[in-house]
């Protein structure tokens with residue numbers, strides 16, 4: 001990862017905004033700018049120097065991970081005081097207004113008398129993170145391939161009467177066994193009518209004797225997140241089940257085909273939604289079509305009806321239309337796609353045919 005290049009790009013932005021330094025507190029942004037993956041840290045990007053402040057628990061980790069920043073281990077326990085001491089008295093300072101609490105702001109001003117020179121910002125580092133560099137795309141590919149690779153073996157463990165939580169557990173164990181450093185988010189495994197819960201939590205309910213099971217899961221690897229959903233069918237699918245699955249699949253294909261640089265992110269949502277509406281299920285697709293993914297599971301751009309984002313080459317987004325019918329169940333298919341110079345490259349290798357299992 002080229003941390004110095006990322007810091008240089010941020011410094012250029014600071015200069016354009018007539019800001020001398022930026023105090024960064026959002027942890028994924030710290031990781032992006034200097035490699036630090038600990039749970040407590042502050043980064044000051046000054047005109048010439050970058051300094052990471054963390055506590056004694058991370059001494060060894062910071063020494064190994066951090067590139068392009070001086071590391072200060074704060075032993076008295078107040079990173080905000082330590083960071084304030086680093087700031088020049090006359091500097092115009094940018095902070096991440098949407099990432100800082102009132103209590104933290106108070107601590108900063110207890111030690112730095114520059115309130116009138118404070119610049120409240122939002123999304124300055126996140127804007128850079130929207131376009132993934134080659135190292136990031138490689139990391140995302142590794143996470144996505146790992147998650148895809150465990151699905152088949154996990155499904156082979158399904159037994160009649162198995163609880164949703166148990167299937168979710170096997171999925172999570174397999175991700176860890178294959179080297180995942182953590183889950184990307186809380187695994188979703190919901191069967192039968194419970195599949196209509198878009199963000200349902202796996203429960204003690206047994207897998208259905210006949211019906212869909214929605215599985216939405218992901219792994220974190222080197223800080224990067226995967227995100228995929230497959231919906232499988234237990235028992236013989238009805239004509240309605242086959243139809244709904246095909247509509248969702250067609251909606252996803254339409255959205256993927258619409259992706260290319262310069263296109264509005266809202267147009268991708270429209271492409272998927274049109275297919276579902278035409279089939280008469282428009283009322284049953286209540287969420288947006290996708291989101292960016294990287295050091296965070298949900299990041300820009302947002303592929304929704306009201307999104308103002310424009311697609312650009314190097315963005316990595318999910319495409320995840322679904323149909324959810326209360327009392328009946330749900331179907332969602334989710335893949336990750338890379339926006340290329342001419343279109344989209346699907347990164348999720350798992351096939352999308354309707355898989356049926358007899359238990």
Ligand code: ZN
Pocket residue numbers: 216217227228229334
């Ligand atoms: Zn997902």
Ligand code: ZN
Pocket residue numbers: 227291318320334
């Ligand atoms: Zn997603």
